[in-house]
Amino acid sequence: MKIHEYQAKAILAKHDVPIPKGRVATTPEEALAVAAEIGSWPVVIKAQVHVGGRGKAGGVKLAKSEDEVREHASAILGMDIKGITVRKVLVEPGIDIKHEIYLGIILDRSTKAPVIMASAEGGVEIEEVAKVTPEKILKLIVPPTYGLRGYHAMIAADFLEIPADARKMFKKVLDGLVDSFLENDCSLAEINPLVLTGAGHVIACDAKMDFDDNALPWHPALEELRDDGEEEPLEVEAREKTLNYVRLDGRIGCIVNGAGLAMGTMDVVKHFGGTPANFLDIGGGAKAQQVAEALQLITSDPHVDVIFFNIFGGIVRCDLVAQGVLDALASLPDFEYPIVMRLSGTNEEKARQMLENSPIHIAATMAEGAQLSVKLSEERRSASV
Numbered sequence: 001m002k003i004h005e006y007q008a009k010a011i012l013a014k015h016d017v018p019i020p021k022g023r024v025a026t027t028p029e030e031a032l033a034v035a036a037e038i039g040s041w042p043v044v045i046k047a048q049v050h051v052g053g054r055g056k057a058g059g060v061k062l063a064k065s066e067d068e069v070r071e072h073a074s075a076i077l078g079m080d081i082k083g084i085t086v087r088k089v090l091v092e093p094g095i096d097i098k099h100e101i102y103l104g105i106i107l108d109r110s111t112k113a114p115v116i117m118a119s120a121e122g123g124v125e126i127e128e129v130a131k132v133t134p135e136k137i138l139k140l141i142v143p144p145t146y147g148l149r150g151y152h153a154m155i156a157a158d159f160l161e162i163p164a165d166a167r168k169m170f171k172k173v174l175d176g177l178v179d180s181f182l183e184n185d186c187s188l189a190e191i192n193p194l195v196l197t198g199a200g201h202v203i204a205c206d207a208k209m210d211f212d213d214n215a216l217p218w219h220p221a222l223e224e225l226r227d228d229g230e231e232e233p234l235e236v237e238a239r240e241k242t243l244n245y246v247r248l249d250g251r252i253g254c255i256v257n258g259a260g261l262a263m264g265t266m267d268v269v270k271h272f273g274g275t276p277a278n279f280l281d282i283g284g285g286a287k288a289q290q291v292a293e294a295l296q297l298i299t300s301d302p303h304v305d306v307i308f309f310n311i312f313g314g315i316v317r318c319d320l321v322a323q324g325v326l327d328a329l330a331s332l333p334d335f336e337y338p339i340v341m342r343l344s345g346t347n348e349e350k351a352r353q354m355l356e357n358s359p360i361h362i363a364a365t366m367a368e369g370a371q372l373s374v375k376l377s378e379e380r381r382s383a384s385v
């Protein structure tokens, strides 16, 4: 789960990381009121959207007067940044930037530990630095058994050439960032840029935090930070229906039992020249209502031409799935998409017999099912033009 910059900054502030004292506004008038509270110029107006690169997109602007606040807030509110409409801006006191640093922590799969990343090349996208000049990024493992130690801050401060009188503050920022990350089960927490100011202070100019969705049940309070308006509407709907769904941009809707098989199904569809419209794991059970919800969800994506069910009857019985699909179709009399179904495993014969007189296309293997889905998708597209 992603959150906004202002929310991530509030978490950092709780852990004693210095942040600019600002507030969120949803209208230009409100932005003016926040600027008045701040009471000094310039202020910075920042689009709050769940994507990076807002600066480049024109979503971060300095304002030196009330007129400029009005002008920039009006321009940024309603702006489209990478497909997301800006509905909130953060108004903060402008920072006198002397140097921009990158400081982040991620959960690294290869070392199986949180890894701190630091670079003196802050402000720009870290992926770019990693690609072009990887030697400019320092990586430090935080061993899960020991946690953060004094040496982490020392090594990082040396690498970043933090001036002596700012080191204590830098250590405080690193402590706060790592604590925020660990306490909330983040997959990523970053400050980019962490700023060294003209006056020699260290302050978090930007902040980003992603939470591990699988750990969210342990942090019910974080649910309040969720902003459904920033997420793919079909995925929001899927979550409400407890369907494990990820929207993609292809044409073949996939309904599969098991996450691994669902990944494999997408690969096989691609292998035969098709494009998957989604990832969907319906899990072990396939009750009629759940199947009907999955069918409705997938086909509300206008790109979808065909549905491909790929069912392996290991724990679940194929005949129960077949019955679920038949019941679901009976509850959706206007359903007009071709359905291909591959059923393999427990009671597959019985399942096939049950589907014999239905409009569902039965495939003997996963490969055959994928190929048939690709063919039907192409036919439907050429018929519609």
Ligand code: GDP
Binding pocket: 044, 046, 051, 052, 053, 054, 055, 056, 060, 062, 093, 094, 095, 096, 097, 100, 122, 123, 124, 192, 193, 205, 206, 207
């Ligand atoms: P991002 O582009 O989405 O990562 O947004 P950031 O919050 O990182 O802002 C982008 C850039 O705008 C920063 O790297 C800074 O160079 C600049 N910026 C942001 N806030 C301020 C500020 O208060 N003062 C000044 N001078 N520049 C700022």
Ligand code: MN
Binding pocket: 123, 192, 193, 206
């Ligand atoms: Mn940034």
